[in-house]
Amino acid sequence: MGLLKLLSVNRSENLFLPAHGRGNALPCKIKKLLKLRPGIWDLPELFEIGGPLISEGAIAESQKSSAYEVGVDRCWYGVNGATGLLQSSLLALARPGQAVLMPRNIHKSCIQACLFGGLIPLLFDVPYLTDRGHASVFDKKWLQRVFKKAKEIEEDIAAVVLVNPTYQGYSADMESLIKEIHSHSLPVLVDEAHGAYLISQIRPDLPRSAISFGADLVVHSLHKSAPGLVQSAVLWSQGDKVDPFKIERSIELLQTSSPSSLLLASCESSIKELIESKGLKRLKSRIEEAELLKDFLINKEVPLLKNSDPLRIILHTSKFGLSGIEVDKRFIKKRIIGELAEPGTLTFCLGLSSHKKIGKKFVRIWNEILTNFGQQKSFFFKRPPFSIVSKPYKPCSYSWGSDFEKVNLQESIGRISAEMVCPYPPGIPFLIPGEILDQARVDWLIEQKCFWPEQISDFVRVIS
Numbered sequence: 001m002g003l004l005k006l007l008s009v010n011r012s013e014n015l016f017l018p019a020h021g022r023g024n025a026l027p028c029k030i031k032k033l034l035k036l037r038p039g040i041w042d043l044p045e046l047f048e049i050g051g052p053l054i055s056e057g058a059i060a061e062s063q064k065s066s067a068y069e070v071g072v073d074r075c076w077y078g079v080n081g082a083t084g085l086l087q088s089s090l091l092a093l094a095r096p097g098q099a100v101l102m103p104r105n106i107h108k109s110c111i112q113a114c115l116f117g118g119l120i121p122l123l124f125d126v127p128y129l130t131d132r133g134h135a136s137v138f139d140k141k142w143l144q145r146v147f148k149k150a151k152e153i154e155e156d157i158a159a160v161v162l163v164n165p166t167y168q169g170y171s172a173d174m175e176s177l178i179k180e181i182h183s184h185s186l187p188v189l190v191d192e193a194h195g196a197y198l199i200s201q202i203r204p205d206l207p208r209s210a211i212s213f214g215a216d217l218v219v220h221s222l223h224k225s226a227p228g229l230v231q232s233a234v235l236w237s238q239g240d241k242v243d244p245f246k247i248e249r250s251i252e253l254l255q256t257s258s259p260s261s262l263l264l265a266s267c268e269s270s271i272k273e274l275i276e277s278k279g280l281k282r283l284k285s286r287i288e289e290a291e292l293l294k295d296f297l298i299n300k301e302v303p304l305l306k307n308s309d310p311l312r313i314i315l316h317t318s319k320f321g322l323s324g325i326e327v328d329k330r331f332i333k334k335r336i337i338g339e340l341a342e343p344g345t346l347t348f349c350l351g352l353s354s355h356k357k358i359g360k361k362f363v364r365i366w367n368e369i370l371t372n373f374g375q376q377k378s379f380f381f382k383r384p385p386f387s388i389v390s391k392p393y394k395p396c397s398y399s400w401g402s403d404f405e406k407v408n409l410q411e412s413i414g415r416i417s418a419e420m421v422c423p424y425p426p427g428i429p430f431l432i433p434g435e436i437l438d439q440a441r442v443d444w445l446i447e448q449k450c451f452w453p454e455q456i457s458d459f460v461r462v463i464s
């Protein structure tokens with residue numbers, strides 16, 4: 001089927017991102033705009049409209065108003081996803097040669113920023129959940145241990161990046177982590193790609209956005225956790241640790257010179273949905289509906305894992321000896337399309353549209369899968385062999401740009417990687433350019449290859 005045809009059919013239950021669920025949950029104003037003469041809204045940075053970096057015009061006004069409503073100093077809308085704004089943030093935070101402290105479960109976009117910005121990714125290990133193969137959240141004590149080691153390894157640390165909530169919806173106590181980072185006089189960037197809707201503070205039992213705990217920079221993917229069109233995103237900034245001039249300079253470096261007016265309008269309207277009363281009401285009822293669905297599935301003995309995001313359902317497939325990647329294929333055949341298939345789990349994103357009638361179908365498919373595969377023993381994952389803090393052996397950018405050769409994983413011991421090994425989704429690198437392939441890493445990668453057969457190759461590119 002051709003692309004245009006594929007875009008126009010909708011025969012499945014969409015439990016994947018974008019969160020607007022094939023248009024169902026798009027803000028009314030965007031729906032109305034899209035019903036006008038096709039293309040009428042596709043405009044350049046005309047005088048009255050402006051752009052994210054232009055100080056006058058409708059977009060400047062809109063950004064000012066969004067920042068005011070959310071209670072921060074500034075914000076910039078983005079048209080290249082959280083990816084683009086995370087990368088701009090990193091370039092604003094550190095100079096070439098400086099290090100940025102980041103967790104091992106960082107999104108690949110941040111490593112790419114280090115690559116082209118000449119920054120040193122100082123990667124720290126995070127707790128690991130062996131029953132499902134997920135990176136978990138950590139507390140202040142863990143971070144203190146990380147700081148101690150990081151300072152032994154690297155003198156010039158410019159900033160810290162945190163990822164919260166995770167793709168699967170686990171959330172840490174951000175208040176204490178941000179305080180700890182600030183006690184080292186460092187700025188913190190929070191990749192809150194999966195937590196835009198937390199700015200609504202809709203219920204006290206849900207996590208709060210890092211914005212409310214004083215994070216210096218926070219990036220939201222508005223299509224992942226708000227009802228924005230794909231590629232819409234926003235960067236929020238507050239306090240005086242990061243110079244807005246540096247942020248704008250970095251956005252200009254990476255942003256297209258023709259940002260889409262439709263995407264910028266989508267940024268505006270999806271943020272409004274999270275702060276205005278009608279949108280909040282809709283969000284609240286989606287969350288309540290999602291909680292009912294989770295309760296229903298748990299009552300029917302579907303193995304769901306706990307998380308902090310009511311809109312994400314984690315099916316624990318390895319508990320029954322099954323790979324989430326295989327289970328995903330079965331669900332797709334039965335027309336339920338999930339978001340994140342991993343070796344031990346399959347995560348479904350309910351997004352912001354309604355899925356009222358899905359419960360029974362979900363249970364039926366899961367029970368069919370269990371019957372077809374037969375009851376199997378649960379399996380566990382080995383902890384990745386990462387040290388508490390590590391720095392690539394050779395600079396990331398140098399390694400990526402070096403001449404390379406392709407060697408069999410088994411024969412790569414002692415070599416330096418020239419590439420990133422990174423299943424997508426979730427886009428969390430297992431190996432980055434400049435890292436050494438020691439015995440433990442190679443053994444672990446070979447094991448991971450069995451879990452991700454279509455995503456990890458037998459070969460790795462190493463510096464010649």
Ligand SMILES: Cc1ncc(COP(=O)(O)O)c(C=O)c1O
Binds near residue numbers: 081109193224425426
């Ligand atoms: C944690 C995290 N950060 C950032 C991104 C990038 O978001 P976007 O697709 O909006 O560029 C992703 C995408 O999967 C992600 O999982």
